[in-house]
Amino acid sequence: MPKKHHQKPAKQVKIAKNRIKFLFQHAKETFKEDSKLADRYVKTARRIAMRYKIRLPSSLKKRFCKHCHKYFVPGANCRIRIHKHRIIYYCFGCKHHMRHPIK
Template sequence: MTDEETIARERIERLQSMAREAVRERRDERAREYVRRARRIAERHRLRLPRDFSHSICRSCDTFLVPGNNARVRTQSGHVVVTCDCGEQARYPYA
């Protein structure tokens, strides 16, 4: 892993924590901007977003999802179904 990749991963992690904090403060638009920046950094450096981060964002509207606040989480036949307020659903398997 190069120094650039390390720096990019650190920036993505920092943006994730900033997005989480912005949602707690009810600053949804700011959180959305942090998510967009993290995605751009990952694309630019050909990195994947960390799994906990990618499972916490809506692919449709770039919202940072917080269950009970702006997302609904349900289990359904071996999958976790996360539904954003915009109506987008994401399904993740669980063992």
């Protein structure tokens, strides 16, 4: 079956978006108990986003490391600093920085 030009139905995309939101919520709730499970939720959410070609909103993109995809909890596995109108996230897991402009 040719997969080129195949578009996902809008309804499915909507369901996928809801699922992504749900997974991030779960990640937040589960982090204290099981941070590895939280990471797995992020991984699943990213996979859904890729499959449906959904761009994650910036509010969600800030919630995990873009290098190692760990779910971020400030103080627990990342550090947040504000520098020159940017939020800088430092990931304890992979020692990389992420910068986001402040709106």
